[in-house]
Amino acid sequence: xxxxxxxxxxxxxxxGVLMEMKNITxxxxxxxxxxxxxxxxxxxxxxxxxxPNGAGKSSMLNVxxxxxxxxxxxVWFRGQKRAPMRPYEVARxxxxxxxxxxxxxxxxxxxxxxxxxxxxxxESGLAAQSLxxxxxxxxxxxxREKVEKIIDFLEIQPIRKTPVGRLPYGLKKRVELARALxxxxxxxxxxxxxxxxxxxxxxxxxxxxxxxNDEFGTTIALIEHDMGVVMDLSDRVVVMDYGKKIGDGxxxxxRSNPDVIRAYLGVEHA
Amino acid sequence: MAATDELTSIPALLARNAxxxxxxxxxxEKEFGIWQSWTWDExxxxxxxxxxxxxxxxxxPGDHVAIIGRNRxxxxxxxxxxxxxxxxxxxxxxxxxxxxxxxxxENCGARFVICGDQEQVDKVIEVQDRLHLVEQIVYxxxxxxxxxxxxxxxxxxxxxAEGKAGHFRFEAELEARIAALTYDSTCxxxxxxxxxxxxxxxxxxxxxxxxxxxxxSGFDKLRPGDDVLAYLPMAWVGDFIFSVGQAMxxxxxxxxxxxxxxMMTDLREVGPTYFFAPPRVFEGQLTQVMIRMEDAGRxxxxxxxxxxxxxxxxxxxxxxxxxxxxGDRLAYWIGDKLVYGPLKNTLGFSRIRVGYxxxxxxxxxxxxxxxxxxxxxxxxxxQTEATVFITQQPDGEVRSDTVGVPSPGVEVRIAxxxxxxxxxxxxxxxxxxxxxxxxSTKDAEGWVATGDAGFFEEKSGHLRIIxxxxxxxxxxxxxxxxxxxxENKLKFFPNILEAVVFGNGRDRCTAFINIDLTAVGNWxxxxxxxxxSYQELAGHPRVYETIARHVAEVNASVAEDAVLSGCQIxxxxxxxxxxxxxxxxxxxxxxxxxxxxxTKYADLIAGLYDGAAxxxxxxxxxxxxxxxxxxxxxxxxxxxxxxxxxxxxxxRAAA
Numbered sequence: 066x067x068x069x070x071x072x073x074x075x076x077x078x079x080x081g082v083l084m085e086m087k088n089i090t091x092x093x094x095x096x097x098x099x100x101x102x103x104x105x106x107x108x109x110x111x112x113x114x115x116x117p118n119g120a121g122k123s124s125m126l127n128v129x130x131x132x133x134x135x136x137x138x139x140v141w142f143r144g145q146k147r148a149p150m151r152p153y154e155v156a157r158x159x160x161x162x163x164x165x166x167x168x169x170x171x172x173x174x175x176x177x178x179x180x181x182x183x184x185x186x187x188e189s190g191l192a193a194q195s196l197x198x199x200x201x202x203x204x205x206x207x208x209r210e211k212v213e214k215i216i217d218f219l220e221i222q223p224i225r226k227t228p229v230g231r232l233p234y235g236l237k238k239r240v241e242l243a244r245a246l247x248x249x250x251x252x253x254x255x256x257x258x259x260x261x262x263x264x265x266x267x268x269x270x271x272x273x274x275x276x277x278n279d280e281f282g283t284t285i286a287l288i289e290h291d292m293g294v295v296m297d298l299s300d301r302v303v304v305m306d307y308g309k310k311i312g313d314g315x316x317x318x319x320r321s322n323p324d325v326i327r328a329y330l331g332v333e334h335a
Numbered sequence: 336m337a338a339t340d341e342l343t344s345i346p347a348l349l350a351r352n353a354x355x356x357x358x359x360x361x362x363x364e365k366e367f368g369i370w371q372s373w374t375w376d377e378x379x380x381x382x383x384x385x386x387x388x389x390x391x392x393x394x395x396p397g398d399h400v401a402i403i404g405r406n407r408x409x410x411x412x413x414x415x416x417x418x419x420x421x422x423x424x425x426x427x428x429x430x431x432x433x434x435x436x437x438x439x440x441e442n443c444g445a446r447f448v449i450c451g452d453q454e455q456v457d458k459v460i461e462v463q464d465r466l467h468l469v470e471q472i473v474y475x476x477x478x479x480x481x482x483x484x485x486x487x488x489x490x491x492x493x494x495x496a497e498g499k500a501g502h503f504r505f506e507a508e509l510e511a512r513i514a515a516l517t518y519d520s521t522c523x524x525x526x527x528x529x530x531x532x533x534x535x536x537x538x539x540x541x542x543x544x545x546x547x548x549x550x551x552s553g554f555d556k557l558r559p560g561d562d563v564l565a566y567l568p569m570a571w572v573g574d575f576i577f578s579v580g581q582a583m584x585x586x587x588x589x590x591x592x593x594x595x596x597x598m599m600t601d602l603r604e605v606g607p608t609y610f611f612a613p614p615r616v617f618e619g620q621l622t623q624v625m626i627r628m629e630d631a632g633r634x635x636x637x638x639x640x641x642x643x644x645x646x647x648x649x650x651x652x653x654x655x656x657x658x659x660x661x662g663d664r665l666a667y668w669i670g671d672k673l674v675y676g677p678l679k680n681t682l683g684f685s686r687i688r689v690g691y692x693x694x695x696x697x698x699x700x701x702x703x704x705x706x707x708x709x710x711x712x713x714x715x716x717x718q719t720e721a722t723v724f725i726t727q728q729p730d731g732e733v734r735s736d737t738v739g740v741p742s743p744g745v746e747v748r749i750a751x752x753x754x755x756x757x758x759x760x761x762x763x764x765x766x767x768x769x770x771x772x773x774x775s776t777k778d779a780e781g782w783v784a785t786g787d788a789g790f791f792e793e794k795s796g797h798l799r800i801i802x803x804x805x806x807x808x809x810x811x812x813x814x815x816x817x818x819x820x821x822e823n824k825l826k827f828f829p830n831i832l833e834a835v836v837f838g839n840g841r842d843r844c845t846a847f848i849n850i851d852l853t854a855v856g857n858w859x860x861x862x863x864x865x866x867x868s869y870q871e872l873a874g875h876p877r878v879y880e881t882i883a884r885h886v887a888e889v890n891a892s893v894a895e896d897a898v899l900s901g902c903q904i905x906x907x908x909x910x911x912x913x914x915x916x917x918x919x920x921x922x923x924x925x926x927x928x929x930x931x932x933x934t935k936y937a938d939l940i941a942g943l944y945d946g947a948a949x950x951x952x953x954x955x956x957x958x959x960x961x962x963x964x965x966x967x968x969x970x971x972x973x974x975x976x977x978x979x980x981x982x983x984x985x986x987r988a989a990a
Binding site (some may be wrong): 279 | 366367368369478479481482593594596597600
């Protein structure tokens, strides 16, 4: 694997480093959630972070998204060291995410929810938007067009005007993905995108994740419990256990790593 | 008419429309949440571009071009473009599994296949390895197609761009091909759904399509400002005649929904003036309305009930232009402002001038409901081989139990055994590569057997259809057995989705019932009945009770008809799964395949006749992706109340 990237098994070209985590350590009081972890995420890649319960996966995702600031270590994004910043600044940098427990506006329609994903891209001010006149109007039309393309892409046209609160779980997940996509992210973070889904919903979600990566060239980092899904979907996998990195590499390599097998299946005590 | 003489092909009609109606909308499609529209001018330019592109790809005269996908302007354009090149469009059912598609593609020998999206392309590729006939795949939607081997595959937009770029090279050839089209060249080939055996390719000429379109457009006074919603399968002859034949002849606008799932919303937005739907769509809408009224507040419900009572009494008469008292007219007018108008608007029927239903019998209550609202819903009777129209109901002479008078230009006669025959300008040319079937269906004088049994009512001159001629049989004691007659009565209950009646050659009749999950599920919800699956709900004792009541009611109504009183249902069971086209139990147009069901569920039928209380069974099912699985169930058999008719034995001989 060179600095310029590599080619995946199915022939996709993966680019250079988009984000790099250098010796990250995160503590909550005396508890070490993450201990000295380093890895990188490359342009165009689907990167998974896996591990048993309490391994520190979600904490890691929160470090990537800038929500947590690690006590030690550095986060480099697009060639720059990242200073602590507010969530909206992270969003402006081109990072969008979905949540493990869906975080949508339940009373708003699907369309409006997805429109909120474009907030950071809107330029007209509050006053202009409330009058909905001139530039603000033109701008909203342009944003709506982008949102409609995403609605078409994720095949949620039938529920466009449905309030999110009335939707089943699987569709809410898809709406959340749509909102994240609406921000046109460089890096998309998915926190357990398949949790609680049935087989069919999982298959759909897998297809959408692959399509997003393929059509928009979005780099994706995801946390997932379902090993089968992770192994099929991702190009490279980081395995965590008790806040430490115990494996890193392509799915096949990780699967045969003895430490990983031990963490997942346990070992016989002598 | 000199002008008519030249209009002997769809491309010729297109040229005329582009000249006459240049700036009027011809096609609309909802995409990205907005109705996009193309005028006749713009559409004609697109079609020409696609035709040139087809020439560039090497489409030959006489080739068959398969078209697979949901209703979209691009696919309609492809059909007309293929005709311009002298090729024959063959639309296929988009929900057909690869296996069914393989048969049709092989039978017609399609060199070109136009697919709506990736899903259809995948199916074609799956069969391509076996067939080796398909040379070019063209797809409309580019999504997900980037990684495919494009050596013999193109996006329709690219084909069109290439055609336009190379127009100097192909223009002359295209003109020559269009000029070579005559009234007798093939316009389209449509595969019949095949209630029995393999599908057959019905060849329809320009004469068939254009004459039928002209006659029937005149019959219903269709005009250029009309709007239709194109949502029924493109492979079905009806869609071709409405969305291509009549649209081209009259010059009205064809509207394509965003997706199958948004059809109801799109219907409301478009508000078509001319609308066709099979009875199940109207039934579904009525069920929805009723369910929502159950949940409505007291005041609204009272208002609805009261107004509907007035509408039922005087609505149809007002629609038919019959004399109605002033007081009733006033009450109806108020009702229209308060209930009918808003309701029609919600259903998408505010602007309807002409609505048709066909394909199956429609329940009288359902039919009257729509007519009482002032929606001019009528019935027609037809088939693919007749280019749809055999009989239809004229305005003002509409009833739920007849199918109307012969369409203009159509002759109808009833054979000795009751079978209906017709002869018309729309009568098909032949079954493709199947002279035996052609000969056995169409005689030397051009009369075609419909396979349906029926009779003309003496008073009104309207045709009434009882059943499929071959399904009409005799029971063991010689009484008449007409299963569909009884099934239709059963299906008029909202709780019953499908019914299959057995009894040919036996001493009494029995039935399989499929419950309607929407209606029964809603009932279960309101009555706090928990269920986790279709199967569990279907087997619920209280569902059985309800269905038994429905069956008893049907028996009482069947008993009134002396000739058919033998068809009362003595025992029935509720099937543990829905009958499905993917399992071969129904055709793609949702007609039951009796022989398949009889073999597949032989154990259940045996149980219905040997008096068993329940039968344990295992049924193979096919999932949408083609995988197979099995459902196990213990199906309960139930006796039904029957009525002893007043006068029986002496009538048997007559029947």
